[in-house]
Amino acid sequence: MTPVPLFLIVLVALVALEHVRRRRARLPKGTRWLPGPPGLPFIGRVWDIPRQHSYKKFKAWSDQYGPIYQMNIFGEHHVWLASDKIAKDLLVTRSGVYSDRPMIKNLEDNVNTFADVWRRQRRFVHQTMAKSTSMKHLNLPYIEAKKYLAELMDSPSDYQYLMEKYTGRVISRLAFGDVRHYAEVTTNSHALLGAISPAANLSNIIPQLRLLPMWLSPWKKSERARHDREREFFVRMYTLAKSDYDNGTLKESYMSQFFEGKEKSGADDIEGAYIIGMIGLAGILTTASAFMTYILAICLHPEWQEKVQKELDEVCGDRMPEPSDSPKLPVLRAVIKEIIRWRPVTPSSIPHETVEDDIYDGYFIPKGSQVHPNQWAITRETSVYPDPETFNPQRWLDPSFPSYQEPLTQYPSIKNFTTFGYGRRICMGMDLVEDELLVGIGGMAWACNIRKKRDENGREIPVSATDYSSLLISRPKQMDFDLTPRDTKRGQLVKFNYAKALETAEIIRDSSY
Structure with a gap:
């Protein structure tokens, strides 16, 4: 092993001591630091943070140190929240302080986003999604569910691909007015997920690695290639849509809304390409x-x-469920909400960053702190969710549970649930997700019987409730199961619905323009 140069040891020690000195010097009078696991100066407690499912370790620390605690990681100040109340106190009530995002070290062209540009973009996205909701998302979740169910019943072993295909087709038609690009949207979405997931890139954990020159950094090389592919895709989608818009052939979409309001929005072409492109990338893997x-x-x-x-x-009888059936389907909605509580889509959450110093309950939270509303911990608050590790949709339907709300024609609802974030950074696609899950999951339950697979002796093959991926967007790993039509009539109806949708051009073939 090559010995570590003495000057490097001295340099690290000096940096660590300076970090401790500054930390002590800036504590305002009458305040105190948050509790948290002790660690070494500068590097913190990194040896105890697992690369896989780190959110479980952060939850364990919240059990030990309380619902809000802090930790230093390679010189950066992190705060973890394990309480929905505290998350709302900080990220919603004080959103002006907590609405920035920390720079993702592995991404190129990272800039501080809490600025006029971000506000302008958010305003446009809010208006776009509001109009999409008012237009009932062009009924695309329901229309595309017909194709999804037909393909799923034909090839259940391809369920992961087909679920991404369903959400990809919906968002491709909504974002670009063109279904052909769903596969490319999905590919770029997977690439972005790898770029921003701490478990996928060491450079997202150790910020100092960004100082390495390109020729010494495999992370920078990989990210440069991904960034170039993404930019080319966004610009190409924008150019195609602009040509269709100028010719009067662009279908109603987020792109058409951008062109109609471009002058008022103040955004240029590249900004528009990225706004719509990122909406597309965000709308696939989470719902799937x-x-x-x-x-x-x-x-x-x-x-x-x-x-x-x-x-x-x-409620539905011999037809597929539709979004308009939602008020009459509280059990289905309870199952959907329990799914995203029991296994949060982004269990470690996406952090916020403070734009100025703050004091909460006597604790000092300095400017530049990365604040993590840990969804895994928040969805396991025993005072709100008794027996939290148990999948139990009844907690949303029974008045004896703390999570119960009325009226059942409206609740349970996934809107504004912790899964979608907090404050000014809350996901604005909640209505679309709700429709996709209602008709997609409802359609599966209406048409199919799903059960554990059995071996040649008729014994059920066990499935793991905890075998999940460890990227930022978490999903259960590929599993075997049996999926069959509930009865012959429903199987025929699924095929008929799909054929009719093709005949009437509701469903657009992948190869069509």
């Missing part, structure tokens, strides 16, 4: 993850499939 968790949950708890099917039979 919830679909996959539904398969797992129903294999483990088949009694809830029966309850949802009974409700669907009473």
Whole structure:
């Protein structure tokens, strides 16, 4: 092993001592630092943070140190929140202080986003999603569900691909007015997920690695290539849509809304390409993850499939569920909400960053702190969710549970749930996600029976409730299960619905323009 140069040891020691000195010097009078796990100066407690499922370790520390605690990681100040109340106190009530995002070290062209540009972009996205909601998302979640169900029943072993294909087709049509690009949107979405996930890139954990020159950094090389591919895709989508818009052939979409309001928005062409492009990338993997968790949950708890099917039979009869059925489907909505509580889509959450110093309950939170509303911990607050590790949709339907809300025509609802974030950084696509999950999961329950696979001796093959990926967007790993039509009539109806949608051009073939 090559010995570490003495000057490097001295340099690290001096940096660490300076970090401690500054930390002590800036504590305002009458305040105190948050509790947290002790660690070495500058590097903190990094040896105890697992690369896989680190959110579970952060939850364990919140059990030990309280619902808000701090930790230093390679010279950066991190604060973890394990309480929905505290998250709302800070990230919603004080959103002006907590609405920045920390720079993701592995991304190129990172800039501080809490500025006029970000506000302008957010205003446009808010207006776009509000209009999409008012237009019921062009009914695309329901229309595309017909194709999804037909393909799923033909090839259930391809369920992960088909779930991404469903969400990809919906967002491709909504964002670009063109279904052909769903595969490229999905590919770029996976690439971005790898770029921003701490478990995928060491440079996202150790910020100092960004100082390495390109020729010494495999992370920078990989990110440069990904960034160039993404930019080329966004610009190409923008150029195609602009040509269709100028010719009067662009379909109603987020792109068409951008062109109609471009002068008023103040955004240029590249900014517009990125705004719409990023909406597209954000709208695929998260929703598909919830679909996959539904398969797992129903294999483990088949009694809830029966309850949802009974409700669907009473409300929908011989037709697929539609978004307008939602007020009459509280059991289905309870299953959907419990899915994203039991296995949060982004369990470690995406952090906020403070733009100025703050004091909360006597604790000092300095400017530049990365604040993590740990979804895994928040969705396991025992005072709100008794027996939190158990998949139990009844907690949303029974008045004896703290999470119960009325009226059941409106609740349970996934809107504004912790899964979508907090404050000015909350996801603005909640209405679309709600529609996709209602008709997609509802459609599966209406048409199919899902159960554990059996071996040649008829014994059920066990499935793991905890075998999940460790990237920022978490999903259950590929599993075997049996999926069959509930009866011959429903199987025929699924095929008929798909064929009719093709005939009437509701469903657009992948190869069509």
